Amino acid sequence: MLTLFAVNKNEDNECWALKNADYRLGFDIGFFIAHGLIFxxxxxxxxxxxxxxxRRQQRYSDQQNGTSNLRRYRVxxxxxxxxxxxxxxxxFILPYVIQKLHRTVTDSDCERPEEVAWERLSLCIVRVLCVDLLHAFYGLNYHFNFILYEQYRSYRFIFxxxxxxxxxxxxxxHLPFIVDRIIDLSLSDRENTPGQINxxxxxxxxxxxxxQLRSLSIFHLHSYNILMKIVNECHHLNHQIFNQLST
Structure with missing residues (x-):
């Protein structure tokens, strides 16, 4: 069974994933049929x-006891x-399964730039739907919050x-629950976003x-104290960080 899997290094987080073979294609097609169509x-x-x-029970009851407006409204x-x-x-399910199947069919090490662009566009559309889910259902109860946070394995924030x-x-x-899954963070102290970094x-x-942070970008930083605080905190980061600072 393990021969059907390999370490997937194309994603943000390396994980065990199905190889690009007929088994993976069949698995995604089955996933598409089961979750996108049959369910x-x-x-x-x-x-x-x-x-x-x-309605059948309602008609029978109406013949026996007369018409009930309350029952009709409930139906x-x-x-x-x-x-x-x-x-x-x-x-909310069909875009995800289509994108999953699309990645399997088009996954290749020699994709053309326009193919990569279209793939990223489709992925962005799917992620926008997921973000709408977060805004729509967050805060209803604990179970909704847990499900929504578990849908993402990594986050990129450009503020x-x-x-x-x-x-x-x-x-x-949101940040306290997902801080350990942020891989890209961009901040700015511009005129329209003052005091954001602090x-x-x-x-x-x-x-x-x-x-899990891998990239940190900070723009329009004008405070020396904040700059030194950021520099002193960088030694806590586990990964090799790409830093970009601009004043």
């Missing part, structure tokens, strides 16, 4: 069968819930044009928490 189809089928059964709401649940499942309000939300609500240091006082 939404079965869920919608059982949902509509349940609706039909409820209508259940029908809407089934439609929305099926649509959400297709929207050049983010507002102070959103930056503060990310640092206070604010981050107030939430993350020690760089020892950035256990």
């Amino acid at each position: 939404p189809l079965l869920m919608s089928t059982f949902g509509f069968l349940t609706i039909c059964n409820i 209508r709401d259940f029908r809407r819930m089934t439609l929305v649940q099926t649509a959400c499942t297709i929207i 050049y044009f983010i507002s102070k309000y959103n930056f503060d939300i990310i640092c206070s609500q 604010l981050l240091l107030s939430y993350i006082p020690s760089f020892s928490q950035f256990t």
Whole structure:
């Protein structure tokens, strides 16, 4: 079984992954059929069968006891819930399985630049959907938060044009849970993002928490004290870091 796997070095984090062979292609096709097609189809089928059964019972009950508006409203709401649940499942699962299958088919060591660009564009679209999931479902309960955070193995944060309000939300609500999976961090003290670097240091006082950080870029830094604090913290980083400083 281990001969079917190899260390995948194309990803941000090295991990055991299926080799580029017929087995991997068959696995991704099976994943696509099971999670992208069969699961939404079965869920919608059982949902509509349940609706039909409820309506059949409703007609029988109406013949016996008269029409009930409350029961009719409940059936209508259940029908809407089934439609929305099926649509959400297709929207949020299908892009991922398509992108997974696409990576298997097009994975090659000699890809042309335009192929790499299109692949990255498709990956960005999928990640945008995942980010929308984070904003939509974060904070509902502990289980939702755990599932959302487990979807990502690595993070890249580029805070050049983010507002102070959103930056503060990310640092206070999300950063403590994912700091050990950040691989790329870019900060700026420009006119539209003043005090950004110092604010981050107030939430993350020690760089020892950035256990996976590989790239650190800091722009428009005007404080010597903050610069020395960053330099002194760099020895906590485990990986070889690409540093980029600009004043």
